[in-house]
Amino acid sequence: MGMMMQLNPDQLDVNQYTVSLMQEAFRVGLIPVGKVETLQGGIMESLKGLILMQTRENSVSIRVEQAERLLASLLYSVDLYLMDLGSPEAAAAAIAAMTAEDLQKAADKHLRQVVKRTRVRYTQIESQRMSLPNVVYSETFQLAIPKFLKGYDPIFAAQDAGSDMDYPLAFDDLSVQGIRYLRQYLQAFEVESRFVNCFDREDVLALITWNGRKHRINYELAPVNFYELVFGNALFAMLAGKPLWKTRLTPGESEALIIRLNSLDTNAVQGLLSINAAKLVEASRQETPEALAYLAQTAEALTARILQSWEHGNLDELILYEPVPETVCDEILVPGNKLPDDVFRFVYQTLLSQSQVEDKLRVMNRYVSTLDDFEDLLAAGCFEADEYPAVFGQLGDLELGTLLGKLLQREQLNGPKQLMALLQQVSLDGPDWIMMLCRWMEQLAPERTLELGERVCRLQQTEIV
Amino acid sequence: MTFLNLLTSLTMVSTESGLREIACTNDIAVIYGLQLSPEDAREIMIARETTLKDYGRIELDTSITDRIIRSICPSPYLQQREYAHTVMELHELFHYLKNELEDSVGDDELIAELTELYNTACRGDLELLKGRETERIIRRFRFGKEEEPDAKEEKESDLWG
Numbered sequence: 170m171g172m173m174m175q176l177n178p179d180q181l182d183v184n185q186y187t188v189s190l191m192q193e194a195f196r197v198g199l200i201p202v203g204k205v206e207t208l209q210g211g212i213m214e215s216l217k218g219l220i221l222m223q224t225r226e227n228s229v230s231i232r233v234e235q236a237e238r239l240l241a242s243l244l245y246s247v248d249l250y251l252m253d254l255g256s257p258e259a260a261a262a263a264i265a266a267m268t269a270e271d272l273q274k275a276a277d278k279h280l281r282q283v284v285k286r287t288r289v290r291y292t293q294i295e296s297q298r299m300s301l302p303n304v305v306y307s308e309t310f311q312l313a314i315p316k317f318l319k320g321y322d323p324i325f326a327a328q329d330a331g332s333d334m335d336y337p338l339a340f341d342d343l344s345v346q347g348i349r350y351l352r353q354y355l356q357a358f359e360v361e362s363r364f365v366n367c368f369d370r371e372d373v374l375a376l377i378t379w380n381g382r383k384h385r386i387n388y389e390l391a392p393v394n395f396y397e398l399v400f401g402n403a404l405f406a407m408l409a410g411k412p413l414w415k416t417r418l419t420p421g422e423s424e425a426l427i428i429r430l431n432s433l434d435t436n437a438v439q440g441l442l443s444i445n446a447a448k449l450v451e452a453s454r455q456e457t458p459e460a461l462a463y464l465a466q467t468a469e470a471l472t473a474r475i476l477q478s479w480e481h482g483n484l485d486e487l488i489l490y491e492p493v494p495e496t497v498c499d500e501i502l503v504p505g506n507k508l509p510d511d512v513f514r515f516v517y518q519t520l521l522s523q524s525q526v527e528d529k530l531r532v533m534n535r536y537v538s539t540l541d542d543f544e545d546l547l548a549a550g551c552f553e554a555d556e557y558p559a560v561f562g563q564l565g566d567l568e569l570g571t572l573l574g575k576l577l578q579r580e581q582l583n584g585p586k587q588l589m590a591l592l593q594q595v596s597l598d599g600p601d602w603i604m605m606l607c608r609w610m611e612q613l614a615p616e617r618t619l620e621l622g623e624r625v626c627r628l629q630q631t632e633i634v
Numbered sequence: 635m636t637f638l639n640l641l642t643s644l645t646m647v648s649t650e651s652g653l654r655e656i657a658c659t660n661d662i663a664v665i666y667g668l669q670l671s672p673e674d675a676r677e678i679m680i681a682r683e684t685t686l687k688d689y690g691r692i693e694l695d696t697s698i699t700d701r702i703i704r705s706i707c708p709s710p711y712l713q714q715r716e717y718a719h720t721v722m723e724l725h726e727l728f729h730y731l732k733n734e735l736e737d738s739v740g741d742d743e744l745i746a747e748l749t750e751l752y753n754t755a756c757r758g759d760l761e762l763l764k765g766r767e768t769e770r771i772i773r774r775f776r777f778g779k780e781e782e783p784d785a786k787e788e789k790e791s792d793l794w795g
Binding site for chain 1: 691693742
């Protein structure tokens with residue numbers, strides 16, 4: 170007795186499962202050539218029926234593309250049925266045992282059940298989903314998925330998948346088609362949602378906001394996966410000595426964590442990450458092996474990401490912590506109401522009449538209290554070239570930051586270090602004071618320009634978030 | 635065996651049976667003094683496949699050819715020497731119109747329309763059918779426009795000389 174050849178799963182294409190399985194089953198001798206031909210003929214008969222149904226029996230001729238779409242729809246339901254049998258062997262056995270007609274009937278019935286179950290699952294998930302202020306998140310669940318379920322056509326276009334589900338999952342296979350895609354999407358989201366629900370909503374909300382500030386994205390509009398954010402920071406919080414299900418960290422705690430991790434070697438860091446990630450996975454109330462596998466996959470991916478970040482010395486980029494509150498400064502100029510025109514003209518004339526920069530500064534300090542007036546006086550040419558360093562030098566960080574932010578207009582800083590590079594690109598065709606400010610900035614110490622860069626970053630974030 | 639081969643087999647399967655079905659139409663055609671030889675039938679089948687390929691269409695069987703033959707053979711304008719050629723031309727015109735009208739017209743309705751025009755406005759002139767009348771069919775089905783009065787008169791004068 171010869172050895173039975175095994176089906177090779179690598180030969181199976183999930184998007185043409187039936188056809189590839191028939192080929193593979195024929196290759197290993199599980200089904201005879203006659204069966205392949207009978208099934209092929211049967212599928213064609215089903216396609217004919219489908220074409221006649223679509224043309225309401227008015228036509229036996231259609232465009233090739235339309236026939237392809239119908240054939241894809243027809244095979245999609247068979248693919249789904251065979252795949253859901255659990256194994257290629259079980260699917261091959263079904264092909265060998267069933268007539269094409271019976272296979273199609275079973276496939277159609279199964280597809281209807283899958284659609285029905287997916288609807289139920291969606292309703293359950295929607296009722297348990299944490300409410301968070303993000304448009305992509307809300308629209309995916311409140312608009313895109315109901316629209317897909319309402320418009321899904323299991324007969325003529327079973328392979329079509331909705332294209333509006335924009336909320337990103339931690340792991341998403343976009344090559345999957347039709348109702349399978351939504352089923353898989355909901356399965357994955359359910360795991361993510363159950364995990365996120367273990368945390369306090371206010372904490373999750375804080376994390377989303379901090380993430381927005383940190384990466385300068387609008388947290389209400391950006392497509393961000395909340396589950397990964399929560400998982401990542403819960404892991405950092407555990408490493409920082411916080412109990413399970415906590416995510417909040419202060420800047421000091423974050424810094425202390427980084428110092429502690431930096432004092433360890435790679436194996437120790439990897440070990441700490443793995444142990445704590447495993448604790449988190451174990452403590453999460455996931456019941457199915459698939460859900461646990463999803464969490465384990467997340468843990469593995471995050472551990473690798475954190476480790477890589479640690480090796481490159483930029484762990485601070487990954488840890489989310491409470492932003493430092495804006496400190497009250499002693500700046501004298503603030504954005505606000507401008508001087509009345511007649512007062513402004515008086516100040517302008519007074520400044521022009523002064524020959525010493527110290528006197529001009531005294532006038533400025535006495536009368537000018539808004540940044541807009543200050544900027545207008547700079548633009549009016551009240552100062553000589555050699556006086557500008559003294560003028561800029563008396564400004565505080567907030568004033569300078571605001572002035573620089575206005576100068577950069579829509580150019581967003583990706584980090585404090587980018588300030589000088591962007592200033593070099595500022596057009597010098599405008600008023601003299603702009604050129605003078607850029608020159609003055611170039612002469613500052615690197616630490617000072619970095620501080621100012623951070624200030625501009627914070628100001629820009631405040632405007633965005 | 636691939637996804638596309640499966641689809642191609644849809645047209646391939648019917649080729650042999652198509653030849654037999656065309657031969658069967660001679661039972662009726664002979665009443666009108668017409669007949670298709672096995673060679674004619676083969677040419678019609680080859681032309682059919684070319685047309686389907688050129689117009690990017692498939693047929694589930696050869697019933698369109700069969701219906702065209704049965705519909706056109708009672709025509710007083712159809713002569714034996716142009717019988718096979720006329721069948722091939724009408725088949726191509728049928729698919730041209732199917733594409734132009736985006737499959738909005740059923741097979742039987744379109745074949746009846748073509749036969750009617752062939753027998754009346756065109757009086758057996760295929761060029762007229764492929765040109766002027768085809769445009770009229772498209773306009774009528776696509777835009778629901780009735781023929782202009784002068785066109786109608788022209789058609790009538792064509793009929794009565």
